[in-house]
Amino acid sequence: MPLMIGAKGEAETIVSPHNTAAAVGSGSLPVFATPMMVALMEQAAVNALAGQLEEGQGTVGTHMDVSHDSATPVGLKVWAQAQLTGLEGRALHFAVTAFDEAGPIGKGLHTRFIIQNEKFMTKANGKAGK
DSSP, X not given: OOOOTTOEEEEEEEOOGGGBHHHHTSOSSSBBXXXXXXXXXXXXXXXXXXXXXXXXXXXXXXXXXXXXXSOOBTTOEEXXXXXXXXXETTEEEEEEEXXXXXXXEEXXXXXXXXXXXXXXXXXXXXXXXX
């Protein structure tokens, strides 16, 4: 199935003590951690591709260029949206945005590459001598 430019995906979570900057080591305050926002943006991009890849294919994130513009305290819902904006061979380019209940909290660009799952894992496991 061909990939569709404009495909959109979303992912959401609630800010908890487990996904704060203090918990993941990216800061000392109990607010939604930037690495967790990035992971949510990646999840949204993966969700945008649901049903569009061939059997045995997956994607891996290779680049993220984002800003985290507003802090979100524990208890609020956060969500990310991703839209497929471009294709270059196996490279997939996304516009990503994150929000909390008060408005936008981050935005940027994300690149993923289409991979063959089995081949990718064989190569990765080869690093460990498996």
